[in-house]
Each structure stands twice: as structure tokens, then as C-alpha cells.
Amino acid sequence: MTARIFKPAKSAMSSGQAKTHDWVLEYVNDTAREVDPLMGWTSSSDTQAQVRMRFATKEAAVDYAKDRGIDAVVIDPKPRKPNVRARGYAENFATDRRGAWTH
Numbered sequence: 491m492t493a494r495i496f497k498p499a500k501s502a503m504s505s506g507q508a509k510t511h512d513w514v515l516e517y518v519n520d521t522a523r524e525v526d527p528l529m530g531w532t533s534s535s536d537t538q539a540q541v542r543m544r545f546a547t548k549e550a551a552v553d554y555a556k557d558r559g560i561d562a563v564v565i566d567p568k569p570r571k572p573n574v575r576a577r578g579y580a581e582n583f584a585t586d587r588r589g590a591w592t593h
């Protein structure tokens with residue numbers, strides 16, 4: 491059984507950081523997925539691939555994997571550059587704008 495421990499990235503569909511603070515332990519598929527000929531659904535006989543566990547810290551996830559004898563690969567997150575503007579969203583509607591109005 492192999493697993494990977496990582497910190498999930500934010501969803502591309504939102505600007506929020508929800509569900510990105512915890513570390514996730516996720517098992518790697520041991521068998522390939524198969525296509526059901528009747529319905530076209532993909533399935534797998536590996537039930538461990540459905541398991542996702544969340545931990546508050548990376549150390550807690552690594553300790554859990556070591557205690558259970560799970561070979562885990564830790565993937566460290568890339569640092570995110572903050573996108574902070576001087577005046578924020580209100581800058582779009584400022585009356586003292588110097589540039590041309592682009593809306």
C-alpha cells in the first residue's frame with residue numbers, strides 16, 4: 491500500500507482558500523480503472539483509492555502512516571505569492587483614477 495501526503499491547492503472555481511489548510515493522506519491506485527461496457531462508467535476493484543484522510547499537520551499525517559506501516563510520499567506545497575492590491579476592490583470605482591476607464 492502506497493500513499494501520498496499533500497496539501498491540496500485551492501479550487502480554480504473560487505478565490506477562497508477553503509479546504510486548503512489541512513494535509514491529506516490519499517492512497518495511490520494499485521490497479522488500473524476499467525470501463526463498464528454497458529454504462530461506460532469507470533470503476534476499480536481497489537477500495538483503498540476511495541479513502542482520503544485529513545490531518546491538521548504534516549507531522550500527524552506522517553506519524554499515522556508510519557504507525558500503520560504505509561509507505562507514504564510527502565509532497566510539499568509550492569509557496570503562493572500574495573495578490574494584495576493597495577486599495578483592493580474599491581480601486582475599480584475610485585473617483586481619482588489616473589488611467590482610462592476600462593469597464
